[in-house]
Amino acid sequence: MLMGFVAFTLSLLLLPFILLHQVHASSHGTNYVTTNVDGICTSSVIIHGYKCQELVVTTKDGYILSLQRIPEGRGEVSGTRTKKQPVILQHGVLVDGMTWLLNPPEEDLPLILADNGFDVWIANTRGTRYSRRHISLDPSNPAFWNWSWDELVAYDLPAVFDYVFKQTSQKIHYVGHSLGTLIALASLSEGKLVKEVKSAALLSPIAYLSHMNTALGVVAAKTFVAEFTTLFGLAEFNPRGLHVHALLHSLCAYPGIDCYDLLTSLTGKNCCLNSSTVDLFLRNEPQSTSTKNLVHLSQTVRDGFLSKFNYVKPSYNYMHYGEVFPPIYNLSNIPHDIPLFISYGGKDALSDVHDVGNLLDSLKFHDVDKLSVQFIKDYAHADYIMGINARDIVYNVVLSFFNQTFDR
Template structure:
């Protein structure tokens, strides 16, 4: 949904198609577009036993393999927000880069230590605080009763304006169309695993990009053979892999300070393979719903793709 909520002349999926690209749009597991499973049922907790670790290790590689198998061509990958986190984690383990021509990362999320969204910070504290609020709830469905109660509790903080949910989560976007936002909120956010939310909260808390922390050295040893979760080494992303990275000065989720930490990981990247764009007025949602995104970001992305 994220890539087609604006008019055809403004939505990235249509812009790419109009410029001669075949466009394949993937859905994260657990969303209403991707809720089936070969053996597990979404009503069972086992179905939701995953975080973005699994998206990076299995889902993104399977998606890329499928499209590559259908087309016989290498892909240009575009990700926004968690789509960049999953991609970077996957790239760092050399999972999919051999089947990609390049990657465009919009509002890249790798580190979250400087996140300034108050709603996000309150949620992160709740999620790493033993998860008593949502104990036993495997599915984090923002439109479900249990999660609604959880969000209502967060919104009771007088500093959080939940009447302007987009701004409370993403920062002050400059260029959104009100009707588009309304349409977006009817369809988003989609369900995910509570474990995924906990993992994101751990990233906020710990300041490093690592695999899911099972909470004790004993449990981590059982899963990883070491007391602490393994860290994703983003410096392992091949230096000659073409990356287009665009981030915003008003982004409360992908804060410029955290993007700076990511760019530090990429400091040895070949200069002719890394294109960095900073958009001073953009916040997190402007990159997918902003009415000026085509002129400012997508046209630059298209030029980058054509150079590859």
């Protein structure tokens, strides 16, 4: 059974920190060990000499999301350049916007973009530490966690795009990593964001996951996540919570599982990480998400195609969708004139080259001059956000892509 496959493997990323530092939290609370006392701006942007604004965006279904804006480069005189091109950065699952800001400032993509004349916006999805608010629900209420990445597609990403578009009156560049690529592709396939997006850079895309073959995959696929979540009624999947903590301990007892080399086991052999950056990552991530979200991702692993959340019982699916099977996200519906940049790595165990091939096949009718593809032989999943050479290998290419003149 592959239900919960992604839940296990991604949450395992934190285990060395849990075992070494014994961080505990209830399944409904949060007890993060973090340098982020007052917010991402204070801890990770302003200290480097950049201006930064902490903002909030409310989705149509009532979630209040944290959003950071870096309006100009370091040392830039305010007002020297008008009508800057906005860029939204969207993180992956079980992390938040901090994940873009773990290296020195000259190596962090948001600050590089700001220094190169872009108006930078960092999104944080529902359930992460600064997006745990709702107009009527509290995180202690299981109803707060009744969502999957369908809702990120339908509500979170459109809310952020609408807000940025209204603030800037400009079409928007987009950078997504991991799950941030999936929700963008799914949104575009349903006609969302189309009028507001200028181009999209998709790093380590995970639109398809059926070939994901991490070292932990075989063991994770045979474990009892579905039974575990049913037994404990976990609406919130908190990797630092006591129930998940106990589950991870039990998984470490499996022969051949090295609980002190989980980053490699999960993501593939990352070529270019600095140990101090990994340590900072483990002090700030991972974040909570909904168990339903991880089950939905696991359905994607199992099924090999993209569809809305499967409630399994035909009557439940019919109640939600008017059909006995959940609707499919057809990526070939993405408008062919939207400029797309896709970068993937040869060592990436999550964004496998075969799955990226399936994605590219879905885009085979895309305008040739609007689709750029980069393959990096030695890169794995985490290199794209924490690699010490990502600026030279990836980010400069993204800058060049954004600086092209696109007629949209």
